[in-house]
Amino acid sequence: MPNSRTGVLLPLPVSGPYDYLPPANEPGGLPARGTLVRVPFGRRYLEGVVWGEGAGDVDAAKLKPIRDVLEAPPLPGVLCDFIDWVAAYTLHPPGAVLKMALGAPGALAPPETTTVLRRSAAPQLPRMTEPRQRVLDTLAERERAGLGLLGAADLARAAGVSAGVVSGLVGAGVLEPVSSRREFAVPLPDGDSPGPVLSDGQRDAADALGISVSKREFEAFLLHGVTGSGKTEVYFDALGQAFKENRQGLVLLPEIALAARWPERFEKRFGVMPLTWHSRMTPAARRNVWRAVASGEARVVIGARSALFLPFPDLGLIVVDEEHDASYKQDEGVAYNARDMAVVRAKLGGATVVLASATPSLETMENATQGRYQYLHLPERHGAATLPRIDLIDLKRHGPERWYGPGGPSGEDDRGQVGFVSPPLVEETRTALAAGEQVLFYLNRRGYAPLTVCRACGDRIACPHCTAWLVEHRGPGSVPDRGGRRLLVCHHCGFSRPVPPTCPSCSAEGTLFPCGPGVERLAEEVAARFPEARVVLATSDTLRGPAEALELGRRMTAGEIDIVIGTQIMAKGHHFPLLTLVGVIDGDMGLSGGDPRAAERTYQLLHQVAGRAGRAGRPGRVFVQTLDPRAPVMQALRAGDPDTFMAVESRERQMTGMPPWGRLVALIVSAEDEGAAQAVARALGKAAPEAPGVRVLGPAPAPLSRIRNRSRFRLLLKAEKGVRVQAVVRSWLQKVKIPSSVRLQVDVDPVSFL
Known part of the structure; x- marks a missing residue:
């Protein structure tokens, strides 16, 4: 006897599906796996997904029927398999993983209904004016192009006529109103659009990826190319092949700010803008993208790690750009690494996956060495650009000097402000500015100062909710003598409070002072040392999304900025033709703390930020300030020898049994x-x-x-x-x-x- 119950998985942290009876109003037996349904759950109704036959461990008399089968595309079988796989691997409930796949509010609701106009069967009007003819011509052109019908206002706008012209045609019976579902229109990229001329190395890599996509079988590639080698153009070629095969593509980026110029490059190559997916989208935008992906209309999506759980029915290519980046790991909720799960998703769906990086992770390099991933290498920058020279500045020999405000020393006791930019870096900056070139100062620390200390009692102001020191922030124009506001902020829970006038511990007045540099404090020093320079901050506080990052890129390319002071957000994905000098203020940051990957991450980050220099015709220079220039990571940077450094790291990990061993x-x-x-x-x-x-x-x-x-x-x-x-x-x-x-x-x- 066939099973008369079905298992429905709900987007809750539950261990498996619940049994339900088939819907009473749906003849034909059990809904297929992946069907989206609404079911009673306690005193409420929830959306869930049919996961297969019911387990049969509950008395049928106690079961409730599925209330509705939703008018939405079903989850593809490969996505259901992927959810099960991720749940088993991460040891999290499958319902918690499903919640990530249904993370688009309103996506399961049917599209809205709207009224549009179409040509009726009425005969031609006795007198056809030129504006009326433009309306009918516009309708005919849209029909030939396969475009949808428009409402009265949109049709008048498209034809360049007044609303009265359209309403007159409706009144005469030439146009008739009809109801239509308001679907999200997705333009199709042109897979045959030619790209730029590739170098021989790029061409070989692109051909290998294109052949793999055409085979429609799982293959994994490591695309290892130095900064500026043209990795994006290589995998663009592979995307074009996926479009020709009528398959979908997904490109994962670690930082949403990296998506600022990427869509422009995509549009220039393929003629349309790609769809994006990230946490800062509006609910309506997320709904539209989710349904466009599920229906197969969306040919490509670029997004953050969560885009991996979108319902692609025929995913042909997955690209994980900057695959080494720690941002691909989600630590809260379901703990998963999108880089590794992308390989699994590709394997389950018979797709090609490309892991791209200038500094591949040790895990990925080991997979390539063992033959699990095919290795593609681009060792040189594209075109006339060359890799920058990297020099080390020993802070024990060239310690920063104190600096003064515009008025200079105010008396014999005025010792000035603590400096963080060494004299050699100051001189190199002056030389670059005099030549009309741009400079990047890199310090991966937001805010003004990471610590506030009392001179009287030595107390450090901590967060009341976390074991962390509060970070002082001074936003633009917030220096006290300018009437700005100084805040102490916890970077873990978001708690904030104004800087108090007295010490919270000993009540002494005027004894609190900032200790250590953040980018805002560095900006004060840079403005004082280079008063004529146009300086901007680039952090996650100032670049909150692609629009702000795009504006920064425009200003940099137009030469409207002389010095940019940035955190990790500036270390990758940006191409500034006039930027020739990079100064790393604290190269040792990140080497302490007991993290087994500390040296590897430091090398990757500093190599990436160094790669921002000299990406066009002008040669680049990079100076790394460090207290330990003899450290292996520093010597590897200076010598430009990543292979030796990674070999040493590999041996140490192997000896201690750490990943990937x-x-x-x-x-x-x-x-x-x-x-x-x-x-x-x-x-x-x-x-x-x-x-x-x-x-x-x-x-x-x-x-x-x-x-x-x-x-x-x-x-x-x-x-x-x-x-x-x-x-x-x-x-x-x-x-x-x-x-x-x-x-x-x-x-x-x-x-x-x-």
Whole structure:
């Protein structure tokens, strides 16, 4: 007897589907897998997805029928398989993963109905005026072009006539109103559009990718090219091949600001703007893109990591640009790495996946070395541009000098302000500015100062909700003598407060002072040292989306900016033809803290930011300020020898059994009650698995032991490469009961160790 119940997965953190009866008003048996439905759940109704036949472990008399089958494209089977795979790998409930795939408000509702006009069967008017003929000609042209019908106002605008002309045609019976679904119109890119002339190396790489797309089989590639080598044009060729095959393409970018000029380059190549997907889109825009992807109309999407869960029915190519970037790892909610999951998504759907980077991660390089990924290399910059020369500035020999405001020293006791730009970098900057060139000062620290200290008692002002120091921020024009506002901000929970006039600890007045540099403090020094220069800040506080990043690029290209001071957001994806000098203010930042990937990340970041210099005809120069110029990462940068550096990193990781030669799983226990969190952490420690090739470290307070008023403890499972860590952790967690007041986050393949 066929199963008369169906399993429906809901976008909730639940372990699996719930059983429901088929909808009473839908003859024909059970809905197909992927069908979107609305079902009763408690006292409310929820949208869910048919996941297959019901489990049959609930009495049929207790089951409720599916209320509605939604008028929306079903989730493709490959996406359902992908959701199951991600859930099993990350050890998160499949319902929590499904929630990411349905993350477009209103996407499951039917399209809105609107009134449009079409040509009726009425005979020609006795007297046809020129404006009336333009309306009819416009309708005919749109029909030939395959474009949709328009409402009265839009039709009048398209024909260049008054609204009265259109209403007259309606009144005469020549045009008739009809109801139509308001669907999102998606222009199709021209896959045959020719791109720029490629170098021999680019052509070979592009041909390899194009052949792979045409085979319609899974293949993974590492596209390793130095900064400015033209990697984008190579994978543009592969996108063009996907369009010719009538398949879809997805390009993942780590920072939304990187998407600023990318759409323009795409439009120049393929004639239309691509669709985008990121967290800052309006609900209406997210709905339109989701449905356009699900229907197959959207040929290409560029987006952040969550775009990987869009319902592509026929995805032919996935590109993960800047594949090494840590932004691809989601730490909250479902902890997954979009780089690795992109490879899985491509494999399940028979697609080509390209991981592109100037500084590939050690994990990706090892996969290429072992033959799991095909290796494509672009060792030279495209055209006349050459790689910049990198020099190190030893801060122990060339320490920054103090600087003064416009009025200079005000007396013998005025020692000026603490400086952070060394004399050699000051002189190089003056030389570049005199030549009409642009300069980038790089400091990966937002705000004015990372720490505020009391001179009287030594107290450091901390966040009341997190184990973190408050960062002083002074926005544009916010220096106190200009009437601005000074704020202390927590970069973890968002708490803020004005800088107090007295020390919160000892109540001394005028004793609080900023310690250390942020980009805003650096901007003060730069403005004082180079008073004629036009200086801008480029951080996530000032570049909140593609529009702001696009405007920065326009101003840089037009020569309206002399010096840009930026954080990590400036390290990749930008092409400024006049930028020739890069100064890294603190090259040692990120090398401390116990992160096993610290040296690798530092090298990648500094190499990327160095790559902003000299991308056009003028040669570039890069100066890295450091307290330890003999450190391997600094020597590798200076020598331009990434292979030797990565080989050393590889040997060290292999000796310690760290990824990619070992497996890690982090368990983070948190609760508002510190005792409750500690008790669960200890219970997990006592129940830790004892198996060959497995070792558990902890529990111990997390480096950030309190975030948003929640105390945090960590455990780390370290295993040999061949161990199936998911099975080990699943068995481990079954031994410990987690109370509802305690949250347990499982992070397979962790990137952050805070």
